[in-house]
Amino acid sequence: MARLSEYYEAAKQKVITSCLKCGKCISECRVMPFSRIKIDPRKTQQDIIDFLSGGKELSPAGQFKLNSCMRCYGCLDVQCPIGVNSMLITELLAREIQFRKETPWDIPLYPVHEELARKGTSAEEYERISLERTDVKADYLFFPGCNVYKQPDKILNALDMLDAIGNRYSFAPGLAYCCGSSSRGSGGDADWLQNAAEKLFGLGERLKIKAMIFWCPTCLSVLQSRIRHFLQPSFACISFPRYVMEHISKLEFPAATRRTVTYHEPCKNAYMGIDSCVRQVLRAIPGTELVEMEHHGKDTLCCGCRTVNGMPELGNAVTLARLREAMSTGADTMIDLCHNCHWIFVPAVKSHPELQFPLRIENFSTYVAKAIGIERKDLLQSC
Ligand code: SF4
């Protein structure tokens, strides 16, 4: 089986030996238009290559490139003459920095996930989202991913919807399994990522499932961009909304509520051409009208993602731009799918009252669950 670490090593050598230092990967990065700090793309790329080649320190411009990256996958379509993308360079930098530490990858795995999951659930609910359940007769395996454990109401909504659809399914809990892109995997520990992914996909193979259902959009992006380098599952890998869409006839919508919604999609899936099928589900809900933001589909905008923590001023500029775009649609509700987008948008609205944001922000799971009669408080909205 191929090793992901070898893939990263080959990519690093390619950048060091073949990069033309044209700077395109930096100048066309999607976060740059939002930045007040301007860096010289060619010079920055030279700094990065110097560092990857063994140079002692990464220059401030190189640091900026690393910390500003939203990991949005929006540079996959940049026409790099040597076929590299900017996000891969971000990963190589993160990896290189870890390699040089005395204790590399000393990164806590799930620092707050379990705590918030316990806090937000009853003992019975916690058991429901944390215990593995295998049904050898099931065609499906549901995997929520790890990060959504910070908002356990979303997992409970998803499980309720799976139960309402009624097909048999197994459940791989997200803190026992990982696609590999936890803070440690995305911090560059390729072996950790590979082992985690092999464990998760190995479970699917053992259970002989037809499809693994992913809640988390990042898991699907990591599957396509990294995991497929070393592993080809024998089963389909689909998003949770796609599963709902394929079985929508099994759901009953008791009462139509008139709502005009706009949809903020997970940019990484949109940029990679992964259709999570949210729009089809929303259009099937009686009374729901969908209006689009100026940027949507392959042209969508990021929520700010990692940059909100890595470089708050820049990250917040991206977040607020997206919220303003939602406001200009005239919708009464903004739906997000990714719990991480939700984690960014909800506090951003609370901390920027001057924005006078008139829309409700609802997660896809909350919105659809409500439409089929399941009322569960959004823990993020109520805290
Ligand atoms: S676009 Fe490609 S060739 Fe140009 S600087 Fe970036 S990595 Fe090097």
Ligand code: SF4
């Ligand atoms: S992943 Fe997004 S933010 Fe990061 S380099 Fe690519 S386009 Fe820029």
